[in-house]
Amino acid sequence: MTGGGELRSGLSGRLSGPVRSVWAKHDxxxxxxxxxxxxxxxxxxxxxxxxxxxxxxxxxxxxxxxxxxxxxxxxxxxxxxxxxxxxxxxxxxxxxxxxxxxxxxxxxxxxxxxxxxxxxxxxxxxxxxxxxxxxxxxxxxxxxxxxxxxxxxxxxxxxxxxxxxxxxxxxxxxxxxxxxxxxxxxxxxxxxxxxxxxxxxxxxxxxxxxxxxxxxxxxxxxxxxxxxxxxxxxxxxxxxxxxxxxxxxxxxxxxxxxxxxAWRGLSLPPPWRPVEPAGDVEEVFASRFDLPPGAKVRPVQEAAVRLARSMPAPGLMVIEAPMGEGKTEAALAVAEIFAARSGAGGVLLALPTMATGNAMFPRLLDWLERLPAEEGARLSVLLAHSKAALNDDYAGLMRESRQQITAVDTDAETPEWRPRHEKRSAPAELVAHEWLRGRKKAMLSSFVAGTVDQLLFAGLKSRHLALRHLAVAGKVVVIDEAHAYDTYMSVYLDRVLSWLGAYRVPVVVLSATLPAARRRQLAEAYAGAVTVAGSGAGAAEFEAVAQTDAYPLLTAVAAGRHPVMERPAASARGGAVHVEPLDEDLDVLADRLAAELDRGGCVLVVRNTVRRVLDTARVLRERFGDEHVTVAHSCFLDIDRAANDADLLVRFGPPGKTGDRRPVKHIVVASQVAEQSLDVDFDLLVTDLCPVDLLLQRMGRLHRHQRGPGQGHRPEGLRTANCLVTGVDWGSEVPTPVRGSVAVYGAYALLRSAAVLLPHLEGARRPVQLPRDISALVQEAYGDAPTGPEGWAEAMTKALEQQKRHRTDQAERAQVFRLGDVQKPGRPLIGWIAAGAGDADDTRAGRAQVRDSKESLEVVVVQRRLDGSLATVPWLDKGRGGLELPLDRVPSPKAARAAAGCGLRLPIQFSYGDVMDRAITELEKLYVPAWQAKDSPWLAGQLILALDADCQTRLAGFSLHYSQRDGLEVSSD
Missing domain, CATH: 1.10.3210.30 (Hypothetical protein af1432)
Structure with missing residues (x-):
């Protein structure tokens, strides 16, 4: 036998002689x-x-x-x-x-x-x-x-x-x-x-x-x-x-x-084949979403569906509307219409963080379960971030979908594949398909919720980039919290949008606080240079996109067409927020809260750094007692942070869901984790000065829901929405933000924010009217016109120069590995990703390629017992705490997964050159060969941080202490 297959036909039948000896695969x-x-x-x-x-x-x-x-x-x-x-x-x-x-x-x-x-x-x-x-x-x-x-x-x-x-x-x-x-x-x-x-x-x-x-x-x-x-x-x-x-x-x-x-053994789920939903908007929303009794479709939602149906072809839609206005539901409704009209086979939901991705995933599953589908249809679903396997919803879906991919008997009449459990009663069965996993293939699943990094990677010169483009080209893309992305990320996002426009991929962009110039950049990037530069009228219409101050606002662009804007009415939600400056002194804060909470109430205090969160919580606990103060920030174990978010939703969520679990009196001291994607509601807000769009996001957690007629179910003194702005020396000639805030946001953005807030802070203190003032404040803060008193001009100019240098540096560094623009037809993709970044993946190094952030150190936290053995931290629930982690063999699956759930991203001080190198060297001393087995991936390749019995340790010259109550505290020796 020279080549095998003498009994086969097809291509084999056309070949003879030496050609049959040429080989392709060998084991x-x-x-x-x-x-x-x-x-x-x-x-x-x-x-x-x-x-x-x-x-x-x-x-x-x-x-x-x-x-x-x-x-x-x-x-x-x-x-x-x-x-x-x-x-x-x-x-x-x-x-x-x-x-x-x-x-x-x-x-x-x-x-x-x-x-x-x-x-x-x-x-x-x-x-x-x-x-x-x-x-x-x-x-x-x-x-x-x-x-x-x-x-x-x-x-x-x-x-x-x-x-x-x-x-x-x-x-x-x-x-x-x-x-x-x-x-x-x-x-x-x-x-x-x-x-x-x-x-x-x-x-x-x-x-x-x-x-x-x-x-x-x-x-x-x-x-x-x-x-x-x-x-x-x-x-x-x-x-x-x-x-x-x-x-x-x-x-x-x-x-x-x-x-x-082979095809039966693979059993690859087909793409989604949606049919445009019939009926009016009320019927569509009632059939797709779990609306509270008596809830009405809001004007923004109705306008978005109407605009999606009227566009000559699906394209880009930017939805700007206040916090809590139901933008996510509007986006999903538009996505269904766009998919049906364009032939897209799925949806990608791109969110700013892992936490927001985790929060979105069950909402995606709920929506999918309500979609009509042909009998026996199967839809592949993915949670796309590096710790997705630790998400209970996604882990459950993977268990239900477990599949052994093997070739099957050629005489079989049905696929080998069977779901492990038949729990879901959805019209279409949702599966996390075995073959559609891994960093290069996972995005090929039909429905994906994950971090925006997964989308930005489509603009990064990297190996197998074509697969990422195929993955997004077949979907409707929804980009949430579009205001949250800095210049570095925006360089990648704009390039991705230009390719999405070339693929004619429908895109929905969501934001509550989008600067007008950024709105225009998004529309132009998607529409492409031909549309923008083609005629004076086109350029003028794109300029109009940047000039309007309407709010709420819908902006729609189809490839090769001019933008269209709609101005739906705002819903009846919102109201006046009284803004007041507050001295930076912590005792002053404690005194003010004592007076405000005399008859009870729930307060949110937002700080711009974790250090300020912990310092504030310490003072407030001394005044109000431990039981009345909760801390929330990013330096918690993954499993603890998820529990914290769930607890906040239980205690401070919408009235119909919290029941009687809302505390009579409580203070939550949080970092920026409270800004987005948490449907929580407080009676009083205290916040560090921050860029005005983010400050408005924080205001979205103040009187977010109606609690009785005229907010009558709130404590008597807190029925008016009040926001106290601190973290700045208001007494100096030019307000001076605290150093930590400047390090996070830059002086210029903070000064512009303070300037546009002055009319609401001084004199009669005119309240901020939500949503009416949102766009005006954002556009003034991010505009080019001078703002603020004349005495601030010198400080403003100096801060602006610093910001320009920083943004120029960001843009130049982002362009190093950024994909080129779409070239004219017929030009081969030769050198398409030349001088690229290698593989793109959702590791700490991979994320740093599309975010302007230092590579952070992530560790898995365990506890070292007095006898020197290792175990999971003791407070984990569901029998996961205190499980043995043997050093001479692979831990049990339950113990390994519990330990992996205790991931922790170390704070910024561990991201600097010498400190990071020293920390890695010290962490690598605890290397356990038995944990590196391929069949037990939970702990393989992880850096392990072992705390002592008192949950303390030392690392790279710092003292670390962890508590379930306060998270990680770091102090220098």
């Missing part, structure tokens, strides 16, 4: 192998099924639009490129790697040097690049294409290992033809084998008749990306030996039988 353990023709056929079959049963309609339509034969051409091209993607393996530079398989080929006349004889030159011909060159030569020499014409097709096999080649790499290979065909008598044999494979592929897959028409095609770069990603998927699936066993075991199966067995 060193079993000595099994796979002929190249077989892997090519497998890959093409997978690509065809992916195209027919997995790729979303909008992606298929985008590819089809670029080709003269429409969708028929698009499918032909996708399958053919998957078939020929590994043609570069039919070269001596690749084939020499396995001696016995190379000898088999030599016996058929395909002479080649040994791997050692090739030397370092062999690395200049990776089989992807070799495949691009061979396919290009075949198109040029046998079909009359130019090199430019062939390059836009050849780049797909060239980039199927995650990085499209660069011009220099192509030149180096062109200069070394011996890597593609061995010189001498065997060169014609190599040429004949390569041509025979490519000819057979063109004939078997019906492409030869279309090559003439395709020669005139100019493939848009987004289409090149999508085809590359589809080929990568097909290659990965076809390379799985569990699904596609190696020879000689498979000799008895036809290609169709082999593919049918």
């Amino acid at each position: 060193r353990d079993t000595e099994g192998w796979l002929p190249l023709w077989c892997h090519m056929e497998d890959s093409g079959s997978v690509a065809g099924l992916l195209w027919d049963r997995w790729v979303s309609s909008n992606v298929r339509a985008l590819v089809a639009e670029a080709l003269p034969g429409g969708e028929e051409d698009a499918r032909l091209l996708a399958v053919w490129l998957a078939v020929v993607h590994d043609i570069g393996k039919a070269t001596p530079a690749f084939a020499c790697q396995v001696d016995q398989l190379a000898d088999r080929m030599r016996r058929e006349g395909l002479e080649m040097p040994t791997r050692r004889q090739f030397g370092a030159d062999r690395k200049l011909a990776p089989h992807g690049l070799a495949g691009q060159v061979l396919l290009g030569e075949w198109l040029e020499e046998r079909h009359g294409w130019t090199r430019k014409q062939s390059g836009q097709f050849g780049i797909v096999p060239g980039g199927h290992h995650g990085v499209p080649p660069e011009h220099g790499q192509i030149k180096e290979l062109d200069d070394r033809p011996h890597l593609l065909r061995t010189p001498g008598p065997s060169r014609p044999v190599w040429q004949r084998v390569q041509d025979e494979l490519l000819d057979a592929c063109a004939d078997e897959y019906g492409v030869r008749r279309r090559l003439g028409a395709w020669r005139a095609v100019k493939l848009p770069q987004p289409v090149q990306v999508l085809l590359t990603a589809l080929v990568i998927m097909a290659d990965w699936i076809a390379s799985n030996p569990e699904l596609f066993p190696y020879f000689p075991q498979e000799i008895h199966r036809t290609g169709q039988e082999r593919m049918a067995a």
Whole structure:
């Protein structure tokens, strides 16, 4: 047997002689192998099924639009490129790697040097690049294409290992033809084998008749990306030996039988196929969301649905509306309409933090369970951040969806896959699919909730970027809290939006406090330079987007069209907030709260640094008692922080959900964690001075809900909404914010915030009217016009210069690894991610690539007992506390998961060069080899911080103390 598969048909039937000896896959353990023709056929079959049963309609339509034969051409091209993607393996530079398989080929006349004889030159011909060159030569020499014409097709096999080649790499290979065909008598044999494979592929897959028409095609770069990603998927699936066993075991199966067995074993969930919801807005919201009795759809929600239905084509919609106005529900309703009208096959919810992602995930599941679906439909779902497996909702979904991916009996009539539990009664079954996991594939799930980093990675030059683009191209993208992203992140976000516009991906952007200039930047980035620069009218209309002060506001942009704005009415919610300056002294704060809480009440005190949170809580506990003061900040164990958030929602959430659990008198001292995505409601707000948009977000936690007629269920003295602003020396000629606030936000943003608040702080102290004043305050604070008293001008100018230098630095650093813009159609993706960042992942280092933050240290916190053994911290509930963590073996799954849930991000002082290096060195002393097992991933690769029996330790010259009540406290020696 020279190549195996004599009983097969298809591509095999067109080949004979030496070509059948060319190999593609080899297993060193079993000595099994796979002929190249077989892997090519497998890959093409997978690509065809992916195209027919997995790729979303909008992606298929985008590819089809670029080709003269429409969708028929698009499918032909996708399958053919998957078939020929590994043609570069039919070269001596690749084939020499396995001696016995190379000898088999030599016996058929395909002479080649040994791997050692090739030397370092062999690395200049990776089989992807070799495949691009061979396919290009075949198109040029046998079909009359130019090199430019062939390059836009050849780049797909060239980039199927995650990085499209660069011009220099192509030149180096062109200069070394011996890597593609061995010189001498065997060169014609190599040429004949390569041509025979490519000819057979063109004939078997019906492409030869279309090559003439395709020669005139100019493939848009987004289409090149999508085809590359589809080929990568097909290659990965076809390379799985569990699904596609190696020879000689498979000799008895036809290609169709082999593919049918593999597809059943994979059981990949199809894309979402939504139908635009019928009925009026009230009916849509009643059927999709768990609305309180008597609740009415708000004007912003109604306007968003109406605008989505009226747009000529789905595009970008920016929804600006007050806090608590139901923007998330509006976004999901718009997403369903956009998906139905565009053919998108899923939704991506991008949120600022892991905590907000965790909070959104159950809301996503609730919405999915209410969506209509065909009987037996399955939808793949993902929580996308590095600690998703610790989320109970997602962990439960993974357990229910557990799947062993293996090839199945070809005679089976039903898939091997079965959910482990049949708990959900949703119209569509929700699954966390086994194959759609891992940093490179997970985003391919249909429905994703996660951090915005996952979206920003689509603008980062990184390996396998094409897969990320395929993942977002098939979805509706919802970007929440758009005001929360700084200049560095915005550089990436704007570039991603430009690519999303090119893919015609529908996008919904949400914000309560969006500066007008930023609104315009988002709209222009999505619409593209052609629309903006095309005419004076277009430019004027985009300028109008930046000039309006309407609020609430909806802004809609479809690709190639001018923006449209709608100004819905505000709901009846909101009211007057009285703003008052408060002295920075903590005793003054304690005295004021004592007076305000004379008859009870719930107060939120927001500080800009964790240090200020803890210092404030210490003073207030001395005055009010431990039982009346709660702390919330980012330096808690993951599991404790999640419990803190849940506790805040229970005690301070909406009236219908908290019942009688709301305390009579209580003070919550929190950092910025209280700013967003927590539906909590307080009677009085005290806040450090911060940028005005964030201050308004904090005000959104003040009198958030109606508690009785005229707020009559609140304590008598707190029925008027009052916000006390501190963290600044109000007595100096120019207000001086505390040092920690300046370090976090910069002096200019704080001074502008103070300036626009002056009319509400001085004299008669005109209240801030919500929502009426939100846009006016934000636009003035972020505008270019001077503001504030004349005596502040010098300080303002100096602070502005500092801010400009900082933002310029941010923008320049962000551009180092930022993806280029979409180039004109027909230009190959050569060098697309040149000088890139390597792999992009949701590790601390990965997140630092798209956020302007120092790489933070994350540790897993355990406790060292008096006898020296390790255990989980003792206060964990559900029997997880005090579990043994043995040093000589893998801990039990329960103990390992409990320990992993105790992740902690160390504060900023551990992120500086020498301190970080010293801390890592000290932490690495507690390295437990037994915990690094591949079958127990919870603790593998983690830095372990062991606290003593008193929950204390020392690290890099700092003393650390942790308590369930206050989180981590750090003091220098």
